[in-house]
Structure formats: C-alpha cells, structure tokens
Amino acid sequence: MWQEFKKFILRGNVLDMAVGIIIGGAFNQIVTSLVNDVLMPPVGLLLGRVNFGDLFINLSGGTYESLAKAQEAGAATINYGMFINHVLSFLIVAFVMFLIVREVNRLREKATPPAPPAAPTTKACPYCYSQIHIQATRCPQCTSVLEE
Numbered sequence: 001m002w003q004e005f006k007k008f009i010l011r012g013n014v015l016d017m018a019v020g021i022i023i024g025g026a027f028n029q030i031v032t033s034l035v036n037d038v039l040m041p042p043v044g045l046l047l048g049r050v051n052f053g054d055l056f057i058n059l060s061g062g063t064y065e066s067l068a069k070a071q072e073a074g075a076a077t078i079n080y081g082m083f084i085n086h087v088l089s090f091l092i093v094a095f096v097m098f099l100i101v102r103e104v105n106r107l108r109e110k111a112t113p114p115a116p117p118a119a120p121t122t123k124a125c126p127y128c129y130s131q132i133h134i135q136a137t138r139c140p141q142c143t144s145v146l147e148e
Contacts, residue, residue, distance in 0.1 A: 028093070035089045055081025 008014065036053065044050040056067045057078040064070035070077050122131045128142035138145055 027096075028089075031089050031092050031096075035085055035092065039088065040085060052081040052084050055079070055084070 040052050044052055054067045056070060057080065058064060058070055058075055059077060060070075060075040062070075062073065062075055064073065064075060067077065067079060067081070121134055123134050123136075124130070125132055125139040125142060125144065125146065127144040128139060130139065130141040132139055132141070132146075136146060
C-alpha cells in the first residue's frame with residue numbers, strides 16, 4: 001500500500017496540482033491586498049470617504065460606530081461591505097485566470113500543427129449524384145456500374 005501511495009504522490013499531475021494550489025494561495029493574498037489596500041480606498045474616497053470594509057447592517061438593534069465595535073460587542077451583522085470586497089477579489093482572480101488560460105491555449109495552438117485533412121470516405125455517383133462509399137463499384141441508389 002505504501003508503494004502505491006508513493007507512486008500516486010510522485011505522479012506529475014499530483015505535483016503540478018500541489019504547486020498550483022500553493023501558488024494560488026499566495027496569489028489570493030496578493031489579490032486581497034490589491035482590492036483592500038489599493039483599489040477600494042480610492043473608490044471609497046470618490047464615494048464620499050466610505051470604507052467598504054465597515055459597511056454593515058446591524059441586526060441586533062443596537063447602534064455601533066464601526067463593524068469592529070459591533071463585532072466586539074457580539075452584535076449580529078450583515079457585512080455587505082466585506083462581500084463587495086470579496087466579489088471584487090473574485091472578479092480580479094477570474095479575469096487573471098481567463099487571461100492565463102487564453103494565453104496557454106494560444107501557445108498550444110502554435111505548438112501543435114493542425115491535423116491533416118481526413119481522406120474522403122465517400123464520392124458522388126456520376127449518374128445520380130448520390131453519395132456512396134469511395135470503394136463502391138456499383139451505385140446502390142441507381143444501380144449503375146461505376147468506372148474506376
């Protein structure tokens with residue numbers, strides 16, 4: 001069993017997947033920082049000094065100045081500002097992944113030459129113009145004898 005497990009783990013696909021997951025985790029941190037620290041502050045400034053991370057709906061009935069104070073008090077909140085940040089992060093990651101996949105597909109198309117056209121398997125009967133097998137010596141539709 002140990003040998004089978006070792007063989008499975010050392011397969012190229014598993015190692016590639018592990019590397020992809022690790023790089024994806026690091027990329028997630030970069031995108032999160034980009035959204036929270038670079039993109040959202042100017043957007044919040046343009047919308048009247050709004051910090052999207054602090055936008056919330058209080059469900060507990062009390063009044064709190066910020067999301068941090070509401071969470072500290074244990075109030076039930078709907079954090080729609082954080083949701084906006086996460087949606088923006090997702091859209092950025094999805095767009096970057098689209099660009100990467102599109103480029104890889106373009107490079108694959110360049111690397112693999114197009115397949116040669118398949119040899120024809122049918123021909124037209126010269127008498128009735130129906131499609132027949134290329135090796136046929138007599139047309140099944142009009143029964144004409146075909147010349148070679």
